[in-house]
Amino acid sequence: MSDGRILLKNGTVVTLDPELGDISGGDVLINDGRIEQVGQEINAPGAEVVRADGMIVMPGLIDTHLHMWQHPLRGLGQHVWGFPDYSAHVFNLRERYGPQEMHDATYTCGLDALNNGTTTVLDFCHNVLTEEHAEGSLRAHRETGQRVLFAYGMLGRDDRLVEERPSRLAHVTRLAGELNTDKTNLVRLGLALTTLTYASIEDVRAEVEHARGLGLQMTIHQNVHAEVFRLHEAGLLSGDLLPVHSNNLTDAEIGLLASCGCAISFTAEGEHSDGHSMSVIGRADRAGVLPTLGVDAPSFTDPDMFAQLRATYNIMRATESQWERQEGRWPVRRYEGSPYVTSRRVLEYATVNAAKAIGLGDDLGTLTPGKQADIVMLNSGLFGIASGDPAYHILHYSTARDIDSVLVAGRFRKRAGRLLDVDFDKLAATAVGLRSRIIGDA
Template identity: 50%
Template sequence: MMAPAALLLRGATVLTMDPALGDIADGDVRIEGGRVVAVGRGLPVELGDTVVNARGMLAIPGLIDTHTHMWQGPLKGLGAAMWGMADYHAHIFSLRGRLSAEDMHDAAFATGVEMLDNGITTVLDFCHNVMSPQHAERSIDAHRKTGQRVLFCYGMLGDIPTLATDHSWRMAQVRHLARAMDGGPQALVRLGVGLASLEYAGLDLFEEEVRAARGLGLPMSFHQNVAGQIHALEDAGLLGPDLLPVHCNPALDAELALLAAHGCGISFTPESEVGDGRSVRVMGRAHRAGVTPSLGVDVPSRVALDLFSQMRLSFWLMRNEEAEAERLAGRWPLTRYPGVPFIQPRQVLAYATVNAARAVGLGDELGRIAPGCIADLILLRCGAYSPSLGDPAAHVVLQSTTADVDTVIVGGKLRKQAGRLLDVDRREATAATQRVRARLFSA
């Protein structure tokens, strides 16, 4: 897909998320060759420009989801009444073997279109449903069709009883895909590795996957659900900035310090984790420890494909935790003093932009609206009545919804404008969802 010669966004309040540029009221953004080339006020219109009127809107970097199992999109609502991980394994995870390669294609396409519509320009698809080589191939085909930016993390966790025996063909396919796929920063679909969970694979198999992925230069992610795993990875010499753990709810402060020392981030999925009954206090502890937090939807079988709700919930959970600590310390009613409250809306917006770009291995390329950055950004309407007073980042985190997403740009190409998707069709995505459901549940 060729980017247009030039796009000029005019008159937005631009939240660049770049500390050197800050916010720019009545700002313009010029895009050429898929990258931002200028940000400022009163940029000139040049011959051949496509001009987008952004007055009254907020321009922010495209939202980046760092952990979602996209094959679950057509299962929306199936997990609504789940109670803990036992229900998840019984009612959702157990369906993996019933999805064909074509189901995987339809699921990835439908989920990607909905995410794009909702302002999520980049996603780490942790695809832990690669039950055959064709499952991976058709998922990648679907990602190329949506126009969303995707880090396809090839899932090494197949059928648990045959995990070790299936390992060789999975690694062979990963090596083949690594040779065949463009790994450059502007590639819309890049390859990563979704490592098999330590509690199922064991340390030896997990280490083999990590060392193979590092040899291929591939970013990695894994579910961190069991206490002590981070210490085990440190002892094995496996921690590094290319390794993104997810959840980390049982992590001790000493383990968070290890992650920070190795430049690791953590992908938090607050709605999913609250729904599982996990402690989410780790978010605030990780932030204070110097770990780079980012956010994901995780399981669209019960959680909306919506990063605005993840940001909002994250902010209020961390604020409530701070308030509870103040009450327990006898500092009540709440008063401000240096360092309290700690978490601010702009920091949470960074979770879904700047931090998330780093988590998917594109920290120098994405997550900001600044000259030289890849032009992934969205325009948000400020609501039917009036924009919020004060910090526009607070409006994004605490007031915005997916209904406010007016325009979506990926790699300098308009993917949605004036509330209407371009090049992909909501009806086609809906039909793909219905095909998956018919094949799964019609019998």
């Protein structure tokens, strides 16, 4: 009989801990939801032994920007071109959601992302039309077993934003008392601020001050030129605020973010396909701003962080080579500092950096003893692990289909290629019925 401990045995352990490094033929011992020991030939009598032969054992992936309520809208965003088109054909459907639709959409999205190796997600929920909408999403999060920072959206119905703000913040206070006082909760509360495109700086200030009074992590869409300057001038920039997208940042604005310890969430696949400038990822990284990655909207992007990792690497590589050509350094040749982007660096965007960005750097992001056991076990396939850095294999030779197992807080949520504790017939029926109710004849 197992004593409650789990020993992952004989895998290629990619710890992302600079002191531990990668361990060939490595073991990971899990006890009470946390990593107890990492090394070779760990002796743990009484522990359940799970073979990891031929597998990569790595930290779970962290998505720092996902609109989970859009899961039933999958595909609708593929034909849009620009924000007005998106607003007309996708975002307008938000009014068709009630609390049950929010629950079902969040539940199906959470399981989809878990199945793809995302152990932690920042759910940027900008469809909180009522308190019950938020409660519906939170109920789903409690059911999936995924680790979640639920960023309560302050964007409601546009004609009632100002008058509803006090009651919304009161609801945030109540939820924070329920969720954030117990550190064992997998679901925590954060705040998704009103976008400056739709609100005054004083409106945003009121939200920021309320969130900081409660100790909440915050995130904000940053799409319009000079918004970071406006936040800086108002004294609102700090490391507890995670801007998203930020493709139009000047070097000076990047410097402001770096000086206050901010990270940025990039949704490279969606941003690139929508025509945004992609140079900011590399510029921000070089300046000391922590890059992190998100899927963004399931209406046009699959909730698959492995796809985001590869897209980000390739986009950054292309941007860097374009810069070399513009500077007359062609054909490209290696020199100190070029190329800047590496596979391991990008992998850290969705693990180490992301954990820090959502306030969980001490608990997540690396396979370090004492941290939470949020782990992905990745099959290497018929031909084994690629040569060189194991990060090469993770980014360039694997997909979400290769995931054997996913653990969150030391509990298997997927094992031997199959999600656990899920009624698949019911899940499929929920997804079909939800899509019918929301999309209808749209």
